[in-house]
Amino acid sequence: MSSLSRRNFLELSAAALAAACARPGLGEAAGVAIRTDGGVLTVTARAYVFVVHLDSTVTELRTVGGARIASFQLQPEVAVVDAAGKPVLMPGKPEPVVVEGDRVRFAWKGANGDATVRLNIRFAADAFWISPVTYSSSAQQDVEKVWLFGRKGALNATHYVVPGIAENGAISPIQEARNQQNQLVSLGHSGNHDRTQPQQQWALPSHYFLGMSARGTKGARRDMYVPEKRTPFFCCGFADLPAGDPYLDLHEGKASLLFEYHSSVWHQMRTPGEVELGCTLCVAFGEDILPAITSYYSHLVDAGIVERKVNSAQKNAVALAPQFCTWGTQVVRGTRTDHLSQAFLEEVYAELKQTGMQAKMFSIDDKWEAHYGNLAYDTERFPTFPQFLDRVRAEGHYVGIWTAFMRCESPASLGLTESHMLRGPDGKPLKPRGAKYYIMDTTQPEVAKVLTERAREFMRVCKPDLVKIDFGYELPFMHEGAPKDMKFAGERLFAQALDVVVPALRAENPDVVVMYYQLSPLFVKYFDLHAPDDLYTNVGDYDVEANRRFFFIAPLSQLGVPVYGSSGYNWDTAPSIWFDSVAQGTIGSLNDLKRDEVGEGPTPEYVAQYNGIAQTVRGTNFAEVIPYPVPRAEAATRGAHAHSWARVEKGKVVLIAHRPAVWGDGVDVNDAKWKRFTRVVTSTAPVIVSSRTGEDLAVSRHLAVVGMSDGSVTIARRQGSRARVTVHLLGGKTSERVVPVKDGKLTLAVETHGAGRVPVEWYEVHIV
Numbered sequence: 123m124s125s126l127s128r129r130n131f132l133e134l135s136a137a138a139l140a141a142a143c144a145r146p147g148l149g150e151a152a153g154v155a156i157r158t159d160g161g162v163l164t165v166t167a168r169a170y171v172f173v174v175h176l177d178s179t180v181t182e183l184r185t186v187g188g189a190r191i192a193s194f195q196l197q198p199e200v201a202v203v204d205a206a207g208k209p210v211l212m213p214g215k216p217e218p219v220v221v222e223g224d225r226v227r228f229a230w231k232g233a234n235g236d237a238t239v240r241l242n243i244r245f246a247a248d249a250f251w252i253s254p255v256t257y258s259s260s261a262q263q264d265v266e267k268v269w270l271f272g273r274k275g276a277l278n279a280t281h282y283v284v285p286g287i288a289e290n291g292a293i294s295p296i297q298e299a300r301n302q303q304n305q306l307v308s309l310g311h312s313g314n315h316d317r318t319q320p321q322q323q324w325a326l327p328s329h330y331f332l333g334m335s336a337r338g339t340k341g342a343r344r345d346m347y348v349p350e351k352r353t354p355f356f357c358c359g360f361a362d363l364p365a366g367d368p369y370l371d372l373h374e375g376k377a378s379l380l381f382e383y384h385s386s387v388w389h390q391m392r393t394p395g396e397v398e399l400g401c402t403l404c405v406a407f408g409e410d411i412l413p414a415i416t417s418y419y420s421h422l423v424d425a426g427i428v429e430r431k432v433n434s435a436q437k438n439a440v441a442l443a444p445q446f447c448t449w450g451t452q453v454v455r456g457t458r459t460d461h462l463s464q465a466f467l468e469e470v471y472a473e474l475k476q477t478g479m480q481a482k483m484f485s486i487d488d489k490w491e492a493h494y495g496n497l498a499y500d501t502e503r504f505p506t507f508p509q510f511l512d513r514v515r516a517e518g519h520y521v522g523i524w525t526a527f528m529r530c531e532s533p534a535s536l537g538l539t540e541s542h543m544l545r546g547p548d549g550k551p552l553k554p555r556g557a558k559y560y561i562m563d564t565t566q567p568e569v570a571k572v573l574t575e576r577a578r579e580f581m582r583v584c585k586p587d588l589v590k591i592d593f594g595y596e597l598p599f600m601h602e603g604a605p606k607d608m609k610f611a612g613e614r615l616f617a618q619a620l621d622v623v624v625p626a627l628r629a630e631n632p633d634v635v636v637m638y639y640q641l642s643p644l645f646v647k648y649f650d651l652h653a654p655d656d657l658y659t660n661v662g663d664y665d666v667e668a669n670r671r672f673f674f675i676a677p678l679s680q681l682g683v684p685v686y687g688s689s690g691y692n693w694d695t696a697p698s699i700w701f702d703s704v705a706q707g708t709i710g711s712l713n714d715l716k717r718d719e720v721g722e723g724p725t726p727e728y729v730a731q732y733n734g735i736a737q738t739v740r741g742t743n744f745a746e747v748i749p750y751p752v753p754r755a756e757a758a759t760r761g762a763h764a765h766s767w768a769r770v771e772k773g774k775v776v777l778i779a780h781r782p783a784v785w786g787d788g789v790d791v792n793d794a795k796w797k798r799f800t801r802v803v804t805s806t807a808p809v810i811v812s813s814r815t816g817e818d819l820a821v822s823r824h825l826a827v828v829g830m831s832d833g834s835v836t837i838a839r840r841q842g843s844r845a846r847v848t849v850h851l852l853g854g855k856t857s858e859r860v861v862p863v864k865d866g867k868l869t870l871a872v873e874t875h876g877a878g879r880v881p882v883e884w885y886e887v888h889i890v
Contacts, residue, residue: 153247154224163219163226168247169354169407179216179228183356191353192279192333195272197230198239198255200399202263203386210234210263211273236260237393249421251361252403258396264385265392268399269371269378277377281756283332283355283411284309284370285641285674286323290659291667293320294758295674299375301758306380307331309360309368310613311594323671324595324655327616329642330359331370332414333377336756352755354407355414361402361427363644365390366612367600368401379403383612384600387547390608410755411762416677419643423681428643431650431682433743436633440587441651441684441743443482443520444736445710446474450691452487454714459489464504471514473715477724478852480733481711483588484514485522494559495530497580508583515585522588522637525580527573527623529593531559536576538562542569544603552603554596561596564619565607574626581630588635589627590653591620620648637686641674646681650743651707657690661719664690665698666763672702673762676747679706679769684743686710693722697731701830704810705767705779706747708739727874730852730881734828737850737884738812740777746770751793760788768799774818778803779810782833807833807872825887829872836869842889845870852881863889 155166158176165172170191171184179196201211214230214237221227224246230239237259244251255268271277282297284307297303306319310327336352360368364381371378381400385391391399406421408414422428433441448470452458457466467486474481490507492500499507511521533539543551543560551560562569580586594616598604604611610618627634636648639655654671657664668690675685687703689696689711700709711732716723749764765787769777780803783789790796802819803811808830813822820840827835842863847870849857857877861870868887876882 154245156221156224156226156245158219158221163221165226165245165250167245167250169249170356172243172245172250174219176216176219179230185353189335189337189351189353191335191356192277194277196228196241197272198241198399199269199273200233200237200239200255200257200265201267201269202234202237202259202265205262207386209266214239233257234259234263237263248417249404249406252405254364254401255399256396257393257399259393261394263393264389265383265397265399266386267383268381270380270400270403271378272376273378274371274373274376277333277379279333279377280335280337281333282370282372282377283762284372285328285330286326287320289321289323291663291670294761295670296756296758296761297372298756298758302375303372304374305372307370307372309370311597311616321659324639326655327594327613327640327642327645328674329363329368329613329644330357330415330418331377331379332357332411334755354409355411355755356405356407357414357418358403358405359418359422360642360644361404361422361425363613363617364399364401365609365614366399368613381612382600387601388604388608388611390604390611410752412673412677412749415674416680419677419681422643428646428681430680431646431743433650433682434633437635437650438741438743440483440520440633440635442708442739442741444480444708444732444739445483445485445522445686446479446481447485447487447522447688447710447712449487449524450689450712450718451714453691454717454719460503462487462489462503464507464510467504467510470715475517477715477729478726478733479711479724479729480736481519482736483520483522483710485524485588485590485710487524487590488526488592490523493531493535494526495528495532495562495576496535497525497527497576499584508585511584520587521585522590523584523586524590524592526593526596527577527591528562528564528619529557529559529596530562533560536572538569538572542566544598544605546598546603547601552598554598557596561593561598561603562619563605564622565605565610565615570622573622577623577626578630581627581634585631586634587631588637588651591623591636591638591649594638617645617648620645624648641678643681646678646683649683652678652683652685654685654688654703657688660690661692664692665695665702668699669702669763672706673749673764676706676749676764679743679745679747682743684708689713691719693718693724693728694720696728697735697830700732700735701779701808701810702764702767704735704738704812705769705777706745709735726852726881730874730883731828731830733852734850734882734884735810737886738777738810738826738828740769740771740812742771744771745776748795748799750795750799751790752795753788765789766799768795768802771816774813774816775799775802776816776819776822777810777812778819779808780805780835781808782806802838803835805829805833805835805872807831807835809833809835809872811835811837823889825889827870827872827885827887829874829882829885832873834869834871836867839863839866839868839889842868844890846888846890848886848888849876850883850886851876852883855880 163174214233217229242253406417540551637651660667684707814824
């Protein structure tokens with residue numbers, strides 16, 4: 123992995139756009155027609171029509187059939203502070219456009235006095251690419267903010283989709299314009315430092331948002347939306363990282379894309395001269411939410427900006443290992459941070475083995491270090507930590523360890539000073555709100571050198587198989603703090619830090635799995651496993667919120683990033699979370715092994731379900747994960763959820779997690795995807811059916827079946843006359859039965875308990 127230099131980041135925006143243009147099929151004018159007529163520029167492409175009224179640069183994005191997807195002001199609006207300290211915000215006047223093949227160059231002169239604002243767009247058949255904004259002035263001005271698509275909500279659509287808009291389900295990621303949600307939503311590291319705004323999902327950089335418009339039938343009420351009348355979705359996503367803080371500004375039913383710089387504090391975006399603002403954007407399209415996100419991801423791959431991950435067999439074995447994490451137990455028993463000890467870990471590890479849970483990964487959370495930043499275990503609280511980890515591994519487990527690499531409690535102990543920490547506007551070293559530690563400034567070579575050495579030593583001493591990175595939410599927003607090298611400010615800071623840490627980890631163990639929470643394709647090269655992460659504000663709804671997060675995570679499987687199904691803090695909702703996560707990765711638990719927050723522990727039934735679902739986990743990191751039936755895209759509550767799941771590998775349906783339709787659950791049994799997958803698996807109880815080979819479920823001669831309640835499952839078969847079924851019970855006992863295949867179908871009774879009321883883990887099916 124090449125390191126990110128100053129020059130790299132200076133060239134990122136141009137390189138992203140140039141790469142997109144240079145690829146075959148992306149830089150061609152085929153499929154795009156550009157014409158100007160009567161003061162209107164019209165771009166007609168295969169997936170969209172782009173119309174600009176040149177006198178005002180008011181722009182409409184339409185379907186090929188003429189329906190309006192969205193309208194917006196194309197002119198970027200730049201807020202500055204002049205040399206006298208006075209805020210200035212004045213739009214410019216449009217210059218004549220320049221058309222060059224499949225590119226159009228836009229300019230506005232007279233902004234904020236004498237400034238010129240420029241923006242270029244390259245149009246392709248199924249997407250278009252917007253360049254960063256260039257702002258030039260002969261006067262001294264500090265850029266504070268830049269709005270794209272118009273200030274204070276000029277982007278006008280009927281619906282917006284913003285993953286991670288809230289930490290819990292109280293605010294839907296599907297926002298209808300009529301709801302008039304007023305919220306400044308971070309599209310980046312989501313530090314949640316602004317207490318006047320709703321708390322967003324913990325540190326989730328998504329780097330995209332979506333929109334579409336729905337309309338009623340002729341003669342109907344204007345506010346009666348009809349599914350057949352809605353447009354496709356656009357997905358507006360980053361193709362590189364901005365040196366500022368990115369937001370979606372939702373205001374009175376409209377939206378703006380906002381980048382904040384606060385150059386009056388830092389002076390990094392100061393004229394006279396020219397500065398580059400924002401980032402390269404890719405706007406892609408899809409018939410629904412997930413197809414639009416997938417299209418955005420795919421365009422970045424096709425342009426060479428993002429690469430799909432290719433893992434070794436060992437890395438996949440670690441990434442897809444069923445997990446147990448100590449965090450929930452630490453929370454319940456009051457052993458967080460400095461209260462964590464080796465004696466406590468020994469106790470929890472013994473409890474885990476006693477439950478019979480077949481967790482392959484034992485993951486240790488915060489805080490095993492003596493001091494944040496040293497990456498060395500506390501010898502007083504953990505006197506024989508390496509030996510304990512060796513024993514865990516010797517007993518057949520992988521070891522996961524939590525880290526917060528950028529935290530630093532004692533700069534002097536690392537040979538650093540406070541000047542090597544991120545600084546606030548007052549120039550003093552910055553501490554996150556209420557914390558006793560600083561945040562290292564990894565843009566400084568001295569810090570990068572120390573952190574690289576400490577990370578490698580950590581790998582040599584502790585030998586973790588998985589490293590859970592945790593700190594993105596503590597990175598300051600631009601008005602709070604910044605690094606010394608301002609080329610890495612804003613959203614670039616996180617990537618720059620990862621470019622120090624992750625290569626150091628992989629230098630010691632190329633197969634180490636790095637886990638984090640992110641939806642951005644721009645971070646795929648750093649992370650091997652996605653965690654939906656902390657569900658702590660969703661008490662009583664852990665499974666509901668996890669399902670929604672898995673919905674948005676699903677497209678990452680096509681980039682080679684599986685998910686870890688973190689369970690929440692209650693045992694009663696954990697099985698639903700495991701059910702929803704297994705189609706796109708693995709399962710996990712951070713539940714307390716004695717009493718959770720409602721006083722329940724790991725009953726034999728919960729343990730059996732964990733062990734059974736663990737047997738259905740697939741062994742590859744690539745898949746197409748398909749939720750079915752497709753939820754109605756406009757639905758704020760039911761939308762962006764999955765009723766059931768299918769996993770497709772190399773065109774073969776290899777896993778289905780199916781919930782039967784129940785009256786009142788809103789399932790559309792006429793949905794095309796519902797019909798497709800219920801032809802393969804149907805049931806009277808929630809079931810998971812997984813191929814234990816690389817073959818399709820209807821062909822594979824070795825299947826794993828888990829029933830979440832009593833009932834039956836019918837599996838389509840294209841070969842075989844009978845099935846030899848082994849029933850695996852909790853504790854290791856088994857029983858056998860033979861079930862015939864009739865008329866191309868195998869119907870199997872599934873029960874949660876076997877002989878003597880012993881819980882059933884799973885059914886192993888051999889087709890003969």
